[in-house]
Amino acid sequence: MPTVAALRPYEPGKPIEELQRELGIGDPVKLASNENPLGPSPKAVAAMRAALGEVNRYPDGACWAVCQKIAARHGVAPDRIFMAGGSVEVLNLLAFLFIRPGLNAVFSEHSFAIYALATAAAGGQSKTVPMQDGFYFDLDAMANAIDANTRIVFLDNPTNPAGTIVKRAAWERFLARVPEHVVIVADEAYFEFVRDGDYPDSLEYHDPRRMIVTMRTFSKIFGLAGVRVGYAVARPDLVQLLHKVRQPFNVTSLAQAAVLAGLDDDAHVRATLENNAAGIEYLEGEFKRLGLAYVPSHANFILTEVGDGQAVFDRLLKLGVIVRPMGAYGWPHHVRISVGLPAENRKLVAALENV
Numbered sequence: 001m002p003t004v005a006a007l008r009p010y011e012p013g014k015p016i017e018e019l020q021r022e023l024g025i026g027d028p029v030k031l032a033s034n035e036n037p038l039g040p041s042p043k044a045v046a047a048m049r050a051a052l053g054e055v056n057r058y059p060d061g062a063c064w065a066v067c068q069k070i071a072a073r074h075g076v077a078p079d080r081i082f083m084a085g086g087s088v089e090v091l092n093l094l095a096f097l098f099i100r101p102g103l104n105a106v107f108s109e110h111s112f113a114i115y116a117l118a119t120a121a122a123g124g125q126s127k128t129v130p131m132q133d134g135f136y137f138d139l140d141a142m143a144n145a146i147d148a149n150t151r152i153v154f155l156d157n158p159t160n161p162a163g164t165i166v167k168r169a170a171w172e173r174f175l176a177r178v179p180e181h182v183v184i185v186a187d188e189a190y191f192e193f194v195r196d197g198d199y200p201d202s203l204e205y206h207d208p209r210r211m212i213v214t215m216r217t218f219s220k221i222f223g224l225a226g227v228r229v230g231y232a233v234a235r236p237d238l239v240q241l242l243h244k245v246r247q248p249f250n251v252t253s254l255a256q257a258a259v260l261a262g263l264d265d266d267a268h269v270r271a272t273l274e275n276n277a278a279g280i281e282y283l284e285g286e287f288k289r290l291g292l293a294y295v296p297s298h299a300n301f302i303l304t305e306v307g308d309g310q311a312v313f314d315r316l317l318k319l320g321v322i323v324r325p326m327g328a329y330g331w332p333h334h335v336r337i338s339v340g341l342p343a344e345n346r347k348l349v350a351a352l353e354n355v
């Protein structure tokens with residue numbers, strides 16, 4: 001398919017091991033992939049250790065216990081939960097199900113890179129809409145962009161990499177305008193970090209006439225990015241469609257064990273939120289002191305204007321700090337910096353001062 005041949009593969013944050021290999025840097029700090037700097041939930045780690053002796057068995061393909069637990073947590077029926085190997089898998093499956101050549105997906109410019117990749121991989125067209133005031137979704141323009149061939153609207157809230165949110169009034173106005181044949185993907189990977197009282201929880205807006213897919217992940221607040229697990233909450237008929245096209249065992253037994261234990265690890269979640277709030281406050285303060293413009297963040301990363309983003313990224317690498325250059329997201333003058341541990345944040349600030 002020509003749309004696939006023209007694709008550039010997703011570029012992840014630079015792995016720590018790669019920097020060690022290439023530059024021989026002993027102890028780099030990685031603030032490039034919005035991971036949990038505290039590490040995984042200790043309860044999840046213990047549960048995975050205990051499950052290791054059973055990895056000769058295939059996992060439960062239906063993720064029965066995990067679906068029960070997540071459903072109870074959200075107060076919904078278990079047949080509305082779809083488990084996946086990371087929320088990216090849900091995005092790809094939705095595009096595979098709903099997008100074809102001649103059909104399109106609508107999303108904002110500068111939003112999560114996988115939306116364009118998944119749409120193009122399915123042979124469809126991406127209809128992107130400019131942001132307003134530089135870094136904020138323009139939901140009215142997104143609603144205007146929906147046409148008879150639109151099948152999906154992707155909305156990351158908070159959005160990555162800007163870190164801004166859509167607020168309740170704009171979201172409700174938008175929902176009222178999206179036709180019923182369009183799947184609304186509310187990608188809430190950073191949901192737990194948001195402290196703004198005006199932030200809408202898309203789960204509260206599910207109704208049988210609408211196709212809302214709420215996506216959450218264990219990669220961020222729960223610190224389980226490496227085991228690859230996330231989920232969608234949707235209408236049972238949509239969940240059934242997703243089951244038809246997923247791999248038979250898309251969530252590993254270790255991931256399932258990790259989720260069952262990690263979901264109860266309130267202490268780890270609390271510590272993560274405290275570290276993040278303090279880290280955002282510290283970094284924003286330091287960026288102000290250094291005269292660097294940044295976008296006030298609702299998530300666990302900050303988009304920061306540094307001049308030549310690629311050059312600053314390269315120079316920070318040599319000082320043992322990995323951030324994410326934003327050229328691929330259409331912001332060549334910015335880098336995205338994930339919140340680290342206090343010492344990691346201080347190392348980043350010292351390195352930034354240096355470059």
Ligand SMILES: Cc1ncc(COP(=O)(O)O)c(C=O)c1O
Pocket residue numbers: 033034085086087088089112156158159160187189216217218219225229230
């Ligand atoms: C907006 C958004 N959605 C989804 C994901 C992917 O999460 P997962 O690790 O669950 O595939 C990310 C990860 O960075 C993200 O920023």
